[in-house]
Amino acid sequence: MEKSELLNGNIMDPAEILASRDILEKIEAVCRRHFSGDNDRDECYIFILDSLKADNFKRLRAFKGKSKLSTYLYSLINSLVIDFRRKRYGRRRIPAVVSKLGEWAEAVYRLVCWQKFSFDDAYDFLRVDGLYQSNYDRFMQEIETIRNEPCRENPTFKSIDEPGSDYMQNVNDSDANPLESLIQTLDREKRIEAFRVIRATTAALPEPDRILVRLVFGSDQPLSAAAKIIDLSASAARKRLQAILVKYRESLLSAGIREP
16 A cells, blocks of 8 residues: 555545545546436535535545555445435336337436426437437327326426426526527527537536536536535636636537527
8 A cells, every 4th residue: 555545644634635636537437427417417426525525524534544545435436426326316217118119218218207307308408419310299299108107206207398407507506597598599400509519518628617517507506616616716616607608609609509
């Protein structure tokens, strides 16, 4: 064991371990592997961070050096992500009748049942991901089987009239996402193209910017809490977010997407 891996020997501060970019990336990667939706991934990320900080970093301080620190952390993070899944959802299964319809139907079930999007939103996301090629009317016919399989996570699952969650919706911060008003004015095909542009732009952002965007616009975290996670002041995070939104607008304009 390397000397720098000791915790109880006062060589390494657990706060320094948790603040390292390598560990933050590891947590994000594990949440990304276990969850398909950005909201679930972000809340998983926050749950693990909070759990590792709890009781003055009790879990990190429990490291005794009997294995490599990296091995201990990998096991600990994976245990916490399982705890998060069980705490939030219990044991979740996609109904067999839905799975028989194929990958696209499972994706619809996850989006509408587990992530609480509307069927309209699900259609747009499937088109963005290339999982469904038929038109909207055909889609509405083919989801009848799925609509007959309600789930406890979303009591309004069978309704197609409820408004869905906006892509990059800001739930808890006082500043509304300025891209929402633009997207809401677009017709379906333009909106699908806008989602593609937004996704590509997000993928090209530096990791701290991606985390900031997902936390502020993809979960219930206020800007102040998101700022702490990426180690920025609230004012610095606000300026960073404004600059990121300019990038999104520029990308959309370059693709010919603007308010009618």
